[in-house]
Amino acid sequence: MQSFKQHTRRVALAVVALSLGGLAPSAFAATIDTNFDTTVVNRASVNYSVSGVPQTVIRSAPGAGNSTPGAGGGSDTTFKVDKKLMFLAEETNSAATVTSPGLNNVVAVFRVTNNSNGAQDFQLNPSNPTAPPAIPALFAQNYGDNFDMTNLRARVSNAACSSGAPTTPAYAGETTAYIEQLGEDACKYVFILSDTPLTATVPAVVNGATSVVKLEVRPTTDVSNGVTPEAPTAAADDPLAVEAVFAESGNVLGNQPNDGYSFAYDVYLVGTLTVSKSVAVISDGFTLVAANAKAIPGATMEYTITVSNDGLVTSGATLTEAIPANTTYVAGSTTLNGASVADVAGAMPYVNPGAINSPGQAAGVILANTTLAQRAVVKFRVTIN
Amino acid sequence: MKKGIRNYIGAAAILAGSLGGQAFAQDQGCIVLKSVAEQEKEVVNAKGEKTKQLVAAAKIVPGMEVVWTVTANNICKVPSEKVTINNPVPEHMSYVADTAFGAGSDITYSLDGKTFGVPTELTVTENGAKRQARADEYRQIRWVFRSPLQPGASAVARFRAVLN
Numbered sequence: 001m002q003s004f005k006q007h008t009r010r011v012a013l014a015v016v017a018l019s020l021g022g023l024a025p026s027a028f029a030a031t032i033d034t035n036f037d038t039t040v041v042n043r044a045s046v047n048y049s050v051s052g053v054p055q056t057v058i059r060s061a062p063g064a065g066n067s068t069p070g071a072g073g074g075s076d077t078t079f080k081v082d083k084k085l086m087f088l089a090e091e092t093n094s095a096a097t098v099t100s101p102g103l104n105n106v107v108a109v110f111r112v113t114n115n116s117n118g119a120q121d122f123q124l125n126p127s128n129p130t131a132p133p134a135i136p137a138l139f140a141q142n143y144g145d146n147f148d149m150t151n152l153r154a155r156v157s158n159a160a161c162s163s164g165a166p167t168t169p170a171y172a173g174e175t176t177a178y179i180e181q182l183g184e185d186a187c188k189y190v191f192i193l194s195d196t197p198l199t200a201t202v203p204a205v206v207n208g209a210t211s212v213v214k215l216e217v218r219p220t221t222d223v224s225n226g227v228t229p230e231a232p233t234a235a236a237d238d239p240l241a242v243e244a245v246f247a248e249s250g251n252v253l254g255n256q257p258n259d260g261y262s263f264a265y266d267v268y269l270v271g272t273l274t275v276s277k278s279v280a281v282i283s284d285g286f287t288l289v290a291a292n293a294k295a296i297p298g299a300t301m302e303y304t305i306t307v308s309n310d311g312l313v314t315s316g317a318t319l320t321e322a323i324p325a326n327t328t329y330v331a332g333s334t335t336l337n338g339a340s341v342a343d344v345a346g347a348m349p350y351v352n353p354g355a356i357n358s359p360g361q362a363a364g365v366i367l368a369n370t371t372l373a374q375r376a377v378v379k380f381r382v383t384i385n
Numbered sequence: 386m387k388k389g390i391r392n393y394i395g396a397a398a399i400l401a402g403s404l405g406g407q408a409f410a411q412d413q414g415c416i417v418l419k420s421v422a423e424q425e426k427e428v429v430n431a432k433g434e435k436t437k438q439l440v441a442a443a444k445i446v447p448g449m450e451v452v453w454t455v456t457a458n459n460i461c462k463v464p465s466e467k468v469t470i471n472n473p474v475p476e477h478m479s480y481v482a483d484t485a486f487g488a489g490s491d492i493t494y495s496l497d498g499k500t501f502g503v504p505t506e507l508t509v510t511e512n513g514a515k516r517q518a519r520a521d522e523y524r525q526i527r528w529v530f531r532s533p534l535q536p537g538a539s540a541v542a543r544f545r546a547v548l549n
Contacts (some may be wrong), residue, residue, distance in 0.1 A: 040475050040478060042475045044471060046470050048415065050461065050465055055465075063419070064419070067414050069412065077422055243444055
């Protein structure tokens with residue numbers, strides 16, 4: 001029975017006007033949409049008189065109609081509400097994600113919002129775009145695409161998500177690679193994890209180089225574990241079945257509206273180990289005041305190499321250093337952060353790449369945003385020939 | 386709704402004597418009442434012109450309009466008088482202003498299914514102040530046909546509603 005309760009109607013008149021006659025009105029702010037799979041029913045009634053005598057009400061039916069009188073007669077004319085797929089992928093912080101050569105599981109953060117008329121599954125496809133668009137719209141800088149990150153994986157964050165300004169939650173070991181039943185007007189944060197090639201493997205991976213990655217989001221059917229994309233059927237439609245209509249917005253960075261895809265980009269920036277090197281004379285064998293010693297043949301010189309990190313915490317940081325021409329390495333003179341580093345095969349240990357680290361850190365780890373005390377400092381001595 | 390529609394006792398029932406209401410409910414009335422849900426679709430005709438035509442309600446998602454058409458066809462050999470079609474605005478839908486029509490009928494609306502009036506007569510109280518009701522607040526539509534429906538003739542009542 002139809003209820004005559006006064007409902008609060010949230011569909012603005014402007015929306016009504018916009019949708020006149022349209023098959024798929026484009027995105028407008030979602031409010032309380034009628035959920036898909038809702039059956040909308042209607043039964044009209046007619047009262048009339050014959051020869052001045054009022055007759056029993058007749059209620060309507062679909063198809064051939066109904067002529068059997070009675071308030072309970074007739075049957076409902078119905079249709080099923082179909083699925084209006086509106087969704088959005090966004091990059092969260094409009095800033096590049098800093099990485100370093102050889103650094104694995106570097107996290108870029110996105111947000112996926114579902115404005116469909118009901119809960120929805122989504123497939124998450126991370127990729128290295130072959131020809132990414134220029135990205136000045138979202139980032140302060142128009143980054144290029146100098147190299148490709150590897151081993152891209154999408155992971156769904158367990159962090160709470162709400163509309164409004166996105167946050168950038170930390171990756172906490174989540175393993176789910178698709179979005180399961182995201183509620184209407186709800187959102188999820190999504191990570192792309194990827195690995196940074198070594199400069200030795202991909203020479204373009206140098207300080208300041210950038211890699212653009214793309215997160216593509218597609219709505220998928222429930223219970224398909226993010227595998228089977230929703231597919232609108234051809235024009236012929238079953239009014240009693242729930243079918244999908246793509247209604248997502250587009251037009252940002254190449255997104256097309258109503259095509260069943262939404263995507264966003266993030267940029268990995270190879271950060272930024274800074275190496276400085278200085279040299280001082282320790283002794284020339286003649287000058288008594290060490291500070292006044294001169295760089296004459298036979299003098300002992302000490303080189304100091306300082307590595308700081310303006311990017312992310314690194315792993316696998318190594319140093320390669322040649323002994324300068326016309327000098328001879330002083331055996332056993334190398335230190336890292338003040339601790340002696342043994343010679344390798346009688347040679348200075350960094351002649352071939354050797355691990356360096358911030359004081360107290362594991363080999364290869366240079367702490368992010370290093371303070372003076374956190375820099376990796378290598379010293380070694382030579383004598384002038 | 387039962388309160389809103391008076392359950393008249395038909396002449397046929399009086400002739401049938403003491404039969405209960407159930408019995409005459411199975412008799413055939415003089416009107417076949419049909420309700421159809423359709424949507425307007427833009428099609429390109431043979432001349433390449435865009436035209437709009439009604440097709441069976443197919444993919445309906447929030448924000449789309451449905452055209453509801455109620456047809457009353459007189460199947461008796463005598464005219465039907467005072468033909469009055471009532472149609473609730475379906476749940477989950479909002480009536481689209483100025484879209485109800487029915488040739489030769491007077492159309493009124495109701496917010497509660499009991500009191501009917503033209504739009505200027507319908508008011509709601511919001512925050513202590515009265516204002517004219519919006520079309521999306523109407524819950525029922527009534528068409529009262531001014532002329533008798535002749536044998537074999539049809540009366541058509543139509544309105545549009547948008548899916549919320």
